[in-house]
Amino acid sequence: MKGLVVGSTASLALVGLGLFWWQGRAQVEEGAPPPMAVQSEAPLPEVPPVDPGEAIGPAPPEATELTREQRRFFRYDRNRDWRITRTEMLSTRSNAFRKLDRDGNNLLDFEEWAVATVDKFEGADADGDNELAPGEFATTAPKRRKKPRCAC
Numbered sequence: 001m002k003g004l005v006v007g008s009t010a011s012l013a014l015v016g017l018g019l020f021w022w023q024g025r026a027q028v029e030e031g032a033p034p035p036m037a038v039q040s041e042a043p044l045p046e047v048p049p050v051d052p053g054e055a056i057g058p059a060p061p062e063a064t065e066l067t068r069e070q071r072r073f074f075r076y077d078r079n080r081d082w083r084i085t086r087t088e089m090l091s092t093r094s095n096a097f098r099k100l101d102r103d104g105n106n107l108l109d110f111e112e113w114a115v116a117t118v119d120k121f122e123g124a125d126a127d128g129d130n131e132l133a134p135g136e137f138a139t140t141a142p143k144r145r146k147k148p149r150c151a152c
Contacts, residue, residue: 075092076088076089076092078091099116100112100113100116102115120140123139124136124137124139124140126139
């Protein structure tokens with residue numbers, strides 16, 4: 001019983017202290033002055049005439065040709081900040097991981113990995129001798145996808 005009384009008293013004291021602190025913050029925020037209006041002393045730019053006549057605008061920007069390595073870098077650097085984070089690097093592998101994770105528990109155990117590896121090996125071993133010749137091993141390389149041509 002003594003513990004219940006002490007716990008209740010401590011709880012009420014903490015609630016009272018919290019309310020006191022909250023009211024103190026509210027009074028400080030109410031007393032803050034309103035923000036000052038910013039007055040611009042720079043004149044507004046002139047409106048161009050409706051008929052441009054002989055005026056020539058600036059040249060449009062030219063697209064730069066990226067090297068193969070820059071294109072590969074930007075496949076991972078999603079936000080174009082010239083830094084590849086761990087999340088950006090691993091995000092491209094999530095689909096491959098999902099294919100290996102047969103039971104869908106987001107854990108790749110040895111059996112799931114072994115089944116995928118054995119299936120890949122057996123698919124490449126054309127003559128069934130449990131050995132991969134260089135020609136058979138070449139079939140295990142990732143398939144390169146052709147990029148669709150732009151129909152612009």
